[in-house]
Amino acid sequence: MKILLNQQQLEAGVENLADEIKGIYGHQPLTIIGIMTGSVVLLADLIRKLEMPLRVGVVQTSSYRGTERGPLTINSELMLDITDRDVLLIDDIFDTGHTLKEVIQLMKSLGPASLRSAVLLKKSGRQEVHLVPDFVAFDIPDEFVVGYGLDFNDEYRNLPYLACLETADLETSQYPA
Ligand code: IMP
Ligand code: MG
Numbered sequence: 001m002k003i004l005l006n007q008q009q010l011e012a013g014v015e016n017l018a019d020e021i022k023g024i025y026g027h028q029p030l031t032i033i034g035i036m037t038g039s040v041v042l043l044a045d046l047i048r049k050l051e052m053p054l055r056v057g058v059v060q061t062s063s064y065r066g067t068e069r070g071p072l073t074i075n076s077e078l079m080l081d082i083t084d085r086d087v088l089l090i091d092d093i094f095d096t097g098h099t100l101k102e103v104i105q106l107m108k109s110l111g112p113a114s115l116r117s118a119v120l121l122k123k124s125g126r127q128e129v130h131l132v133p134d135f136v137a138f139d140i141p142d143e144f145v146v147g148y149g150l151d152f153n154d155e156y157r158n159l160p161y162l163a164c165l166e167t168a169d170l171e172t173s174q175y176p177a
Helices: 007-025 040-047 098-108 167-171
Strands: 002-005 030-036 054-065 068-075 086-094 114-123 135-140 162-164
Touching (some): 007 114
Parallel strands (some): 086 114, 114 135
Antiparallel strands (some): 054 068
């Protein structure tokens, strides 16, 4: 595994993301919705850097089997009301963009006052939708990455750094596809 972003770099990136978010919302109340499971670590780190009145919810999505995209599923049972609220969606990575596009459509149907999106990573040259996240912490090359919430077959989410998954790692996975 090759480290792409170490702990210090991730920390600095999340700090910058928080500053940009504060610059837009100031002290206005905000509702953050984390797209699970990949955004779990970013969500936990980011919300502790924000100081406005904050509500936090999650929506569960899934699209990958190993390193291959499969059909996207969204569990739309959001446990908090976002009608007339300023909402910020958080995801780990903007890859093809289909996940964020569909979650945005779903959230819009619930009538938020405003809706923006923030991602930790944006993979270069992969986008298939006409949409860009409002906040991006890092642009990265087109490689399959794990750690800091991102997984391969639900493994490696707990790595405190972001690493590129290499062929040798696939062979030693504890949870083969
Ligand atoms: P998209 O719908 O293609 O933009 O994919 C977004 C979702 O796919 C993300 O929320 C991730 O969970 C997952 N994903 C995309 N690229 C990677 C990767 O390199 N490593 C791990 N998960 C990824
Ligand atoms: Mg995800």
